[in-house]
Amino acid sequence: MKFNPEEVKLETREDFDKAWSQSGKYLTPVDPSKDYSIKPDKGKPSPVYDTMNRLREAYLNMGFDEMVNPIIIEDTDIFKQFNYEALAVLDRVFYLGGLPRPNVGISDERFLQIEGIIARPLSDADKETIRTILHKYKKGEIEGDDLVADLAAGLKVQDSKIAVVIDHVFPEFKKLEPEASHKTLRSHMTSGWFLTLEALVERRKTPVKLFSVDLVFRREQEENADRLRAYHSASCVIMDPDVNVEHGKAVAAGLLKQFGFSQFKFKPDDKRSKYYTPDTQIEVYGYHPALKGSNTKYRDGWVEIATFGIYSATALSQYNIPYPVMNLGLGVERLAMILYQAKDMRDMVYPQFMPEWEMTDQELAHMISIERLPHTQEGHEMAMGIIATAEKNGSSPSPCTFEAWSGSMNGKKLKVTLVEKEENKKLCGGAYLNEVYVYKGDVLGIPLNNPKFQEVQNKGVHVGIRYIDAIANAAARNAEEGVYETTVKMSRAPGDVNVLIDPVGLRYIQGKKRRVDFRGPVFTTIKAEPVE
Known part of the structure; x- marks a missing residue:
């Protein structure tokens, strides 16, 4: 069944996975109590x-x-x-003006010039065709935008050659000056x-x-x-x-x-x-x-x-x-x-x-996306498994290992796990659930419900991307390409967590001297291992 994002209501996990695969956009894990219908963004009127x-x-x-x-x-x-x-x-x-219709004379010398351009002799019938068409043009029976096509059809030559004829043989057309009407x-x-x-x-x-x-x-x-x-x-x-x-x-x-x-x-x-x-x-x-x-x-x-x-x-x-x-x-x-x-x-x-370029936070938020997305259905399932496992176990003490997904990809059976081997740590670093917001032209990755960022959370525009969402998609894409380990330690820039700011948005941010701040301890490792 062809997926139409304007018509299909997502009610099952299968519907959701298909929607995600075909929309090319990040969607949060399916919740049966929610309406996940995908609707196109509404345009902005003048x-x-x-x-x-x-x-x-x-x-x-x-x-x-x-x-x-x-x-x-x-x-x-x-x-x-x-x-x-x-x-x-x-x-x-x-006042409205227009170009007058020139009275074009056809001499033998001009006929010779035309023959040189179209690379064949003109018959008497050809010459009469040229005279007739130019006369009708002068009388207004042929419109200016039809002149080249009519001459080309009458002489059975290409339009491009007639354009050269008009340009080189009839200088009257170049010398025309508009005349005002009433x-x-x-x-x-x-x-x-x-x-x-x-x-x-x-x-x-x-x-x-x-x-x-x-x-x-x-x-x-x-x-x-x-x-x-x-x-x-x-x-x-x-x-x-x-x-x-x-x-x-x-x-x-x-x-x-x-x-x-x-x-x-x-x-x-x-x-x-x-x-x-x-x-x-x-x-x-x-x-x-x-x-x-x-x-x-x-x-x-x-x-x-x-x-x-x-x-x-x-x-x-x-x-x-x-x-x-x-x-x-x-x-x-x-x-x-x-x-x-x-x-x-x-x-x-x-x-x-406008000499001063202005962009709303909402417009800027639409220029932020996950950079690398998996191409296959299995890749999308893997990404969602990673996200769900990190949400549930991200604060678990280390050393620890949690299975996130298993299945076949590219003809290989794989098991995907989230791993932290060091002791006295947690499965994921403190910033793995940071969410991306735009506020007053700044693009920020912030922890939710932190008093320091309460104003950003309350008044800013929520992009709908968390660090773990973007990282999980990068890990799934890597696995599709045969790279079986994805590790993110400290995040310092959007690219560190697989987030992309469109170059247009980035130019605006830099031109306005606003901030892009994605700093934070992510310390998340995702491994995919072949299963015999």
Whole structure:
């Protein structure tokens, strides 16, 4: 039976052994009272998309329907919406451009060059094929990414040769410069709402309640801690004959209460955009208890979080919309900064480019594993036998010998024992049950219930590896490879007890000048002896 870690519940020792063998990960000895189902680790969401999803749910909870608004907006619409402010708005938008289609002439000299590259003469039909395809490309009937393939198919040659032809025979393609169109990337979600409402005004009965959470683009001179060139707007509209400013206040409060904001203040927005009716553009300030006293610019607990207003009747008339429309919008990244108490939007949105690299203890713990694992079922059984024997007898006085496992491996019968020959010792040293924890970037092997390490045990991240677990796996792997004695005396580093820290995690630890401390007396000897 094929093992599927997402579906199989481990109920028997056989199930457990199979799971361990196929998962390649350490699992503690089977306990019939526990559920050993193996589940994949849950991924970590981006703060931005996590906040986006919560906003979507918040809008849906309030009865708004989700819409996808147009991203590409003609600049003529900007003039219709913003009136004499349009030029100022257009100064901050990205115009879309494209490469023009060159008018390529085909001379006899060029045909000779093509023949030299494809290594055969061109027939009259071949020449006509080239002319026809280039003419269709010029007219837009053939897309740029199909040009090479179409010429190669028409001439029955390899694509690579046609690529050389384009590069060497037609310099017109190299000299192309992009030309701007009258299409822009939307800088305000409002630009899309006018188009959407125009399309729906005769199809939906009022009130029409819509929302969209999507990208907008601003041609900022530079990006900074709270401003990006591409960000997400969480915007909604209500179209209804009776809609007014009070509805905007209610929507703002209903939306933000779902994020823990408890109090609200509303004040007129001095910007007074022309697509809003005068004196209806309102800024929303919310109070969040978690921000009070925080190490951010919102330490007083109050933050500007949204703006709403009633669209201008003049702007609405440009789209034949006869009803008043309330529009509210907030920046997703701004809200995410508040919820995650981030100081710099750039670091929150693009953590991969942060100059200061941060890794949580949980992330670091996932980079720690047992280095050498047995490959065979017998090897896994041997390792578990060693672990169980050490747990039961590790404190037994020496000299002593305890059998841990017997069976066949690689065609040989073996008996495995834990041994300590010296007198007045114990079977295993004092650190053999030390457990691996990550705490504040340190990776530590600690004895449990030791007052010295109580804070690490209570607040750190438990990796789930003990020294004896890793050593037992190393001994089993050694036996598979014909090495029949494994001894660990003093541990000073992870490798001494068969623990591996991924190089990425190790670089982080070293870069942050954190500690890796695996010191401790292990003094454990495991022997495998052939049995006649």
